[in-house]
Amino acid sequence: MMILRLTPPSPFGRKVNIAASLLGLSGEIKIESADTNDPADTVRRQNPLGKIPVLVIEDGSALYDSRVILEYLDHRAGGGKIIPREPGARFSALRLQALADGLTDAQILVLYEARWRPAEHRVTKWVDYQADKIMRGLAALEADPPLLGAIPNVGDIALACFLGHRDLRFPGTWRADHPKLAAWLDKFSAQVPAFADTKIAA
Ligand SMILES: N[C@@H](CCC(=O)N[C@@H](CS)C(=O)NCC(=O)O)C(=O)O
Structure with a gap:
């Protein structure tokens, strides 16, 4: 085990x-x-x-x-399932994972700024710097949303978890301005029951 x-x-x-x-x-x-x-x-x-x-x-x-x-x-699990073997699909999945994880890292840094620093020591410029990364990432993904294959890959999984974390910690801040991405997450959720199973209440 x-x-x-x-x-x-x-x-x-x-x-x-x-x-x-x-x-x-x-x-x-x-x-x-x-x-x-x-x-x-x-x-x-x-x-x-x-x-x-x-x-x-x-x-x-x-x-x-x-x-x-x-x-x-x-x-x-035998390989080649959530990390495709074919180079084009593989590097596209790995790059999407790098982007989505980086966006989640930025989102967590914004939260930690509020959690770890007393209000008088918070640095707005630092929070804005992280928030800009998130806005650029969301814009790039909305302009060219990933295709969901029969088995979601590591990039899709990471992206769903980033967007799920945004819904949890910053509700109401992305769906209206990113309709294609919102539709993508709905599709992922319908295809992957574990996404709903791992959702926690705010
Ligand atoms: N690159 C890491 C990031 C993991 C991460 O940032 N985890 C957070 C919780 S979501 C954590 O452990 N934070 C505690 C800390 O930074 O010390 C991964 O992909 O697993």
């Missing part, structure tokens, strides 16, 4: 749960929540960065980050 360390609202942990479901591996994974703020939590020994998700596999080794875990799960 593999052990997945995460916190339920984590968009990166959600990527892993959705990938595992698509690959038929959910039954081989036990979820154990982690507290990244607790210095005593074993997650800091499993991943020196102290970040989740971490996947502990049967031999006791710990895999991180979410991209490495998704690659491992794809390999474990």
